[in-house]
Amino acid sequence: MSDPISKEGFDKLMEEWKRLKFVERPEMQRQVGAAAAEGDRSENAAYTYGKMRLRDIDRRLRELDKILDHAKVVSTEAPADGSIRFGATVTLEDRKTRKKRVYTLVGVQEIDPLQGRISVSSPVGQALIGKKKGAIVPITVPRGAIEYSIIEIEYK
DSSP states (O other), X not given: OOEEEOHHHHHHHHHHHHHIIIIIHHHXXXXXXXXXXXXXXXXXXXXXXHHHHXXXXXXXXXXXXHHHHHEEEOOOSOOTTOOOOTTEEEEEEETTTOOEEEEEEEOGGXXXXXXXXXXXXXXXXXXXXXXOTTOEEEEEETTEEEEEEEEEEEEO
């Protein structure tokens, strides 16, 4: 099964993988080797910390390997029909309170709720897919059902 991701998101994860693999891990290995050469490892904080940090780096590298192996880079270009798809930035207006919200539909590895980046597979994302500007979209959220009007759709 593949997980959708934007080109930017994929590149960001790949850069993290390269930094961990070719910069941080070799440096930490060097530090652990230097700490081990000091003698008694049982009371050597630098050695203990270094080994823990190496385990953390290796764990993250394994995670990134899985993510990148299953990632499917998806186009974030606007579709010809003007509908909402992966990568869209959508401005919504609550029909009751008139409060506006802006969401960008991204893959699971790219979500950042504080920046309005939500998963395309989230309840809100699923409700928006395929809709067009001006549509009224009922969305069920934990606090109940909300009706939104789609005010704007952008692709960056």
